[in-house]
Amino acid sequence: MKKLKLTAMAGIFTSALLLGACGANNDEASGAENNTSTDENMITVYSAGPGGLAENIQEAFEEETGIKVEMFQSTTGKILSRLEAESNNPVADVVVLASVPSMEGLKSEDKLQAYEAENGESINPEWSDSDHYYYGYSAAALGVTYNTNQVDAIDADWDDFSDAEWKGRVAMPDPTSSGSAVDFLYGLTNQTDGGWDTVQSWLDNDLLIAGANKEALNSVITGDKDVVVSAVDYMTYKAKNDGEPVDIYYPESGTVISPRAAGILADAHNLEGAQAYIDFLLSDTAQQLIADAYILPGNDAIELNDRAALSEISTLPLDLEDIEEKQTETLNKFTSME
């Protein structure tokens, strides 16, 4: 009996501890709890990178509008997963993804709401939804990044990487981890004849499927591989600017532009704040911040920073029609290849 009571008492002891811990942790915990409140002056943004830029935009937005931003930064996939898991008690107001097909998916599930943004017409219409459910506020072009210490000059086109010369020297981001890599595969196989043959010949040529975009780039920076195909260009520009021995070019036969899109969620708590955020993303201030991060801004009037302009890159057309379904097929086909 004695022992039993003791255990009960030890329980009380624990709760005392717990309360103590509450006290210690109070300020942070309460801070986080505020997310779910419908505070006028606060919005929650789920943003799929890129790190640094997202924070700069957040800072500039908070300064200009006085609305506080709670930011969850992750990859496109994890954000989608979180939205799904939270569908019972949604938290986010604005979602920013690095993949238009995923945006299309959200739209088709009625998880977005339309909004005609202030600067909407200045943004490249090819990257955005014609019904204004989302805006492609920026984009990355997918090129070929190479290690300048190990490759002197290069102008190989996509199918040249199946030559024996490139055996074991090429890496590519994993389409299951990288939305832009799916965009690339989709563009390459949908718009050109024999696209899948090219991909197959790369695989036969010991192509390294190297995780997310950054990991693929890392393999070239460290000299493990010599080139990355479907490389996200702004990462390369940034690494190059930091002094790493890398550079990028865009093959002549044309490449894929992978837009990043932002939209307002259907059950946003703070609709006004969310709209202000979209407006801000499309404003010249934010567009300039985007350009400073070596990313292609949606507004092509913005001055670029040390990078190729959209007009200088030969592109494959991007067809947004049924894109989610088609890209799923592309991905499935790719993962079943050996």
Add this chain to the structure above:
Amino acid sequence: MIVRRHAPFTALFIILSILAVAPLLAVLGYTFFEDGSLSFDSLLSVLQNNSIVKTMQNSLLLGLYVIALTTCIALPLAIIRTKTFLAKYDWLDIVFTIPFMTPPYIGSMGWILFMQHNGYYEQIFQSEAPFTFFSVAGMVFIMSMHLYPFLYLMLKNALLRFDGSFQDATLIYGGNPIMNWIRTIMPLLISSYVMAALLVFIKALAEFGTPATFGKRIGYDVFTTEIHGYLSHWPINISAATSLSLILLSVCMLIWYIQNVISRKHSYGTLSGKSTNANQVKDSLVIRIVSSGYVLIVLGLSIGIPYFSIIATSLLKVRGEALSLSNITFSHYTDLFTVGSSSFLALMNSINFAFVASTIAAGIGFCAALYIKDGKRKPQQFLDFTSLLSNIIPGIVFVVGLILFWNAAWLPTTVYNTNWMPILTYIVLFLPYSVQYTKSALSQLHPSIHQSNAVFAQNSWIILLKIWLPLLGQGILAGWMMTFIISMRELVGSLLILPPSVETSATFIFSQFEQGDVSKGMAMAVITVLLTILCIFLIELLQRKALRTN
């Protein structure tokens, strides 16, 4: 009367149910109930997927290989540390725990950076490695280098218990030393070994860091990466993830059951009264050289090389250039310690969460251990089992369940999206440590201590303050530190459950690998590990001190 008797059980039961059982039920529910009706569709569709067989095969094979290799590493080590002159050097055990304390994804990164084309190996030896490291063998090697300390410590402790009259009896009745070994020590060792090996197997199955970094690279998919993939890569498929989780759960439960059966059949009371450590044979020079050499090689491979890569990378100015003095900078470290920087906040978050989580876990673990005692009665066994669930169930399954459960529509309030969520996750995942440590402290006491307390103490407060806290404080504290250390580096859960605007050091490191600056990530890794080692050192100091006062 009856109600009061069951009160402590009920309280503990409710706490543990909410913490550990509810998430598992949520996984089951999500898999089998669609729109309120029972459905096996999602499980079937996952089972029909061709890749599931491959994944299962990969996971199980990986587990077997890892058991084999960790055994090869750990058994000689355990023998060396109990039978040769190296038995004296107890500080070696602290060193041996470092690989286990190293976050696996960081260790793997270290190896990748070392072995890859143009990596540190080629820079140092000016030639390519004579073998291909990027294969399943390499992955097994990396994982074994992470997990062997676990097996080693369990084997060493088992061997230590055979000293005393067991050993004397073997010396008197046995034949040559090798036959002695096979006939007496081996069978007695079996139950400890099987237990440790199966735990290693489960740990290998549940491992995420290495498959996510190294495994991805060589295209070796296992359960954890698949589940994580379904949860975090486009297109998202949560029910596929829960179905896979269930399969993984079943595999682990099966293994756990087998382990139970085996160890029940083959366990003997091996604590024999008087222990005689005095018969220390003087080792020959050959044995000295061989054993020291072996220890050095193991340490070099499990600590030296990965840490060389990690530290080197954290110091590089331009990673595309070779290692040289002119290419070294401390800027990544100074960034880390700039107050208010994201890295600094992440580190502080980690410390905060780990502190709160380990404190609460220590409290719950203490109560549970006191209640469970020797686990003779049914409710005690039940609580014991629930509190140790997360030892046999991979973390990612729990994390999936926690997300689903804490987002359930019918919950009046939820901790989801608050800082309590990671804390709760750490508590659930690491509760076994605090329970185990307190239980083992408790088991070292005479059983009649409980009865002495019952007969002589005037009230329960006196028992708590004057007996349990001083007597078990050691164990509780060790469990606390252990929980703290592991919470600090927890990755899988943190990646999925952190609220917006919050990062921990582990997710910071991982996102630096994925999106940002690898060198900065490595610098953070070095700091985290240094903190860990400091903690282990403190535990050791405390234990020494306790031994002296006893």
Add this chain to the structure above:
Amino acid sequence: MKILLKGVEKKYGNIQAIKPIDLTIEDRFVTILGQSGCGKTTLLKMLAGLTEPTAGEIYFDDTPIFSQSKKVNVKPNKREIAMVFQDFGLWPHMTVFDNVAFGLRGKISKSERTEIVHDALKKVKLEQKAKMKPGELSGGQQQRVALARAIAVNPKLILFDEALSALDAILREQMREEILTIVHSIGSKAIFVTHDQTEAMAMSDNMIVMDSGEVVQTGSPEEIYHSPINSFVANFIGKTNWLEEQERMIRPEHVHPYPQANTSTRSGIVRKCMYEGDRYLIFVETNGHMWKFYDHHPHIQGEKIMLYIEENTIHSLQKQEA
């Protein structure tokens, strides 16, 4: 204090550890004797309140301290008892003084406590060791500390659970005497659980013999030795010579190698001869039974011998049961 047990039993699941027991204990020093696993420790723990009986009632002096039907279960620390354990049960982190003083915490002021503890330690002759930790003491000293702890709380009843089993033979005998003296001096009652029949007979006013969860016989040591109720008790307590297996027996001291009055005779062959210091124990095979008797001289193995049996000391189990 009178202890009364009414239909007390203990079941673990389907296993009946203690069959229903009705028993009154009134003597000062009582031993519960039985082989290991017979339930004697369980019975003791039920008296202490450490194990809860499945059914029945226990009274101390007409006060119910446990009753299944009335839902009474007084906690161990409120039963005014003390207990001494086989493995001492001392708290390893406390000094001897603190161990002894522990039971007084919350009951008695600190200054009085010191006095009582010193008194108790004096009784067990350990005043010098008050500041030491139990781990620094020998087994015998530790058991004395446990004894001091028990008497310090001034209990009405002290329960000894195999208290001397962990000690060596000489120490054990010494402690027997000390325990008896101390228990008598403080005027408390003692129940002593043991598997050692010499210990039980030497110490107790009354013995309770248990076998497989049942009380088989109670009575003074002499009664039990001379009139065992069944063959189990006969074999368990003292040495037994069977005239007819399970039916009629005689103790070795009533069998002589030389003619005496009122004796009958039988012949046998000496099989073994063991020296016990003060006399020899001789094993003789007779009528298919192995008999034992004592003599002051050794006998040669294989020797034919005539045994003289005191007829009136033959104890018949049949008769007893009838």
